[in-house]
Amino acid sequence: MASDTHAQTVAYVRDTMIPEAEPPAMESGAIKWLRENLFSSTLNAVLTVLSILAIYWAVTHTVEWLVFGIWDAGSLSECREIRDMRIAEGIWPEGRNVACWAVLSDRWNQLLFGFYPQDLYWRPVAALVVFFIGVAPILFDSVPRKLFYFTALAPFICYWLLWGGTIWGPIFVALGFVLAWAVIRFGQGIVGPLAATIAAFVVPILYWIFVVGPLAGAVGAVAPIGIEFVESNDFGGFMLAFIIGITGIVMSFPLGILLALGRQSDLFIINKTCVIFIEVIRGVPLIVWLFTASLLLNYFLPPGTNFDLLLRVIIMVTFFASAYMAEVIRGGLAALPRGQYEGADSLGLDYWQSMQLIILPQALKISIPGIVNTFIGLFKDTTLVVFVGLSDPIGFTNLIRATTDWNGIYWELFIFVGALFFVCCFAMSRYSQYLERKLATDRR
Amino acid sequence: MSTLTDPPPSESFRLSQLIYDTRYRSLTIQVVAFMLIMLGLSWLVSNTVQNLQALGKDIDFGFLGQPAGYDIGQRLVPYDSQATHARAAFVGILNTLLVAVLGCALATVLGVTVGVLRLSKNWIVARLMSVYVEGFRNIPTLLWILLVFAIFSEGLPHPSTFRPDAETGQAESTMLFGSIAMTRQGSFIPRLVYADGAILFVIAIVLALIGIWALRRMAHRRQDATGETMPVLIPSVAILLSALIAANLIISAGSRSNELSLVAVGAEDGMSLAEFSGAAGRIDFCRIRGSGGSFSTQNLLDEREISYRAREFFGDRDSARGLARGECVMIAVPASEAAAFAAELTPELRGDAVAVVLSDTVLEGPAVQVEVPEITESGIARFEGGIPLRNPLIALWLALSLYTSAFIAENVRSGILAVSRGQTEAAFALGLRPNRTMSLVILPQALRVIVPPLISQYLNLTKNSSLALAVGYMDVRSTLGGITINQTGRELEGMLLLGGFYLVTSLIISGAMNVYNQSIKLKER
Structure with missing residues (x-):
């Protein structure tokens, strides 16, 4: 045997273990970590030193400015007076430069709520709470499933809380969906599945157009239950960004799925229509679409119609996001192996069943990062509505900077607005990473 | 084998097949979809037509040819408010x-x-x-x-x-x-300003790139054939640099001794620069963007402490237009073409103004010069020269x-x-x-x-x-x-x-x- 001959040729073989020893000082603990992670080569050492210098510079230049900021003043010049006074009194060292956070304590309500009536601030806050409760069962598994009933009601509650007015409008609009469900549930037995499906689209639409208005008016006259009505013109600040962002996200997702399926479809006309829609929307910047909404939409609608600018903007943002969403989901659909489609067919599932049960769950899972990126992009893009005259947070920073009191201030406002956007977008991207980990069933 | 005993499918076409038979269903769906889409589009178009009629407007792209009437600060090509x-x-x-x-x-x-x-x-x-x-x-x-x-x-x-x-x-x-x-x-x-003939630089760069490409190809072939690698980077840089230096020497040889004449509007025959300056007061000089000749002329004006203001133009045609409109009154052109240029310009000028060649000449200077921005010495403080x-x-x-x-x-x-x-x-x-x-x-x-x-x-x-x-x-x-x-x-x-x-x-x-x-x-x- 080879090992035997080997053993014979070796002159010395140790037959006892050497005692265990500590690893060399350079190869253990903090020193090892430093050596491997910070100073592994000359280039790395240089980069480390440069980074530390950069961090030091940034910290020394910002921390003092941030921490000692003045919160209690009526204008920028007052802020500067307070600073100069403190320096003159010797409380602060010479040359200290501080932030003037007073602009936030003075104008926080506009930055968050726009011109929404001050005594009604509880309503947008309540709407946000309702939204989070409604969305909780979608986001997290541990939440009771019963909450889905609340989720279905949440959009109507949110609408009513934000705009106010009579409670009967949202209630009767919501009843339209119940009607659609009833038609599909009970109509199948009477007129067959196809007619029931068509009726489920047509009946509620007719109901919304012709019945809801008079009905809500009549019931409202008998039982006037409602809260104060607030015009969309008074909406502004982060509230507006949230309304546009959340509505856009909620509506663009199903629309995007339909467009993606249409683009994958074998039906020539449906396919080409979806392709043209997606490419045209994606090829033109959102800002051009927003101007189209504000300048041109009235041309395309029946003469005399004039509806809310906020609604028009929401529709445009939704279309825009859904085109991007469609491309992301199409990527997911294309990435699925052909066998999944064939498997679904061989089980005898029809198109919608196979999509719902086999294809979409997998395709959507693959496209989660892209979908969430589109959501984040949409939320950031809500800032563009400032160009068509809606006062979003950036619109208010411009307004505030144009007043005599706060002329010349910019860092403080931009930091506040930027920080709020950052928190929202960063939270979304973290959630998507959590979701990816949770759904990663294919990896062991 | 029950399938054999099944009655053969009847070939007669029933209307319900349009919906329930997969052979026809996709066609039905498409036709319905097509009709819906066309209906929607025609609805939009008819709305638009009605709305336009109500506003008394039509669809007309003729506005593109009308004068714009607004200024654009940042521009890469000649433009003024009279343009379309x-x-x-x-x-x-x-x-x-x-x-x-x-x-x-x-x-x-x-x-x-x-x-x-x-x-x-x-x-x-x-x-x-x-x-x-x-x-x-x-x-x-x-x-x-x-x-x-x-x-x-x-x-x-x-x-x-x-x-x-x-x-x-x-x-x-x-x-x-x-x-x-x-x-x-x-x-x-x-900003780098170039003497006339700077196109030679472009030619030199193109030739150098061709040379580099040939070198790399040769190196590749040699490596494929013999396995030996050839240094490529340093020779490539050398080729490019030597081409640029050669072009620079060739252009400079001509441009350093190339004389430019000054053509001035409103001067009299045989006037010198100093006399014209004395007569006209502050001179509006037509500076051509990126031109070495204009830069050298400005240096001469600075040197002689002549009061002037530079107006910038894009190239010869634009500056000739500026002269004709009276936006500037003096320009530097090659000495050989100066008389012809002045004669051609005179009929274009407003009123009975005459373009005259001044007696002073300027040397065009080296092929490439650096124009550094400078703060104006008097009047409104602003920077002149360089790339804004x-x-x-x-x-x-x-x-x-x-x-x-x-x-x-x-x-x-x-x-x-x-x-x-x-x-x-x-x-x-x-x-x-x-x-x-x-x-x-x-x-x-x-x-x-x-x-x-x-x-x-x-x-x-x-x-x-x-x-x-x-x-x-x-x-x-x-x-x-x-x-x-x-x-x-x-x-x-x-x-x-x-x-x-x-x-x-x-x-x-x-x-x-x-x-x-x-x-x-x-x-x-």
């Missing part, structure tokens, strides 16, 4: 493309650097780069644009602080490296580049991570050194993953440049889609053209991307 709306739109398109190209270049450099550094084994560098990426991509572009604009237009010193104090001779602010002025009214960087970079351009350029670079960094990172470790190990096993592994094994595979999303980021940057509106940069949206629409009331036509421009740009870029994708696709099976 079409010209204004063209200036806007060029401005959009300018900021897009500048932005893509800077974003790529930043993005690749950050993406590679984020993968660095250096803990602190990797963390810093994560902060960079997360910070830039989670905050709206518009906010970055406004912030950069605010910093540049409110945080930087006023041009007047660059002017030396009368008593102390010291200026409050100084220029970077003595040649870059950053002020709240814009930044000014040095207005704050809107800088804000848009920097903000879009920083924002997009965060996304590009992520693409680069994922592209490099997409190449499996086994590739590196296999390359090492073959005995390739780390830098060759990178250039021959990792990069070609990573590029396949990186390039498509990179190009779509370029597309996004181009589309985001329409945010120029926020800082008053005159891009195509602000000219064609902004002022032109407001002035003519042609919303429908203007938005159609604007949308068309963006759509065509996107389709061209994505078409090119598809061709590229096809060409690099893995050839399997």
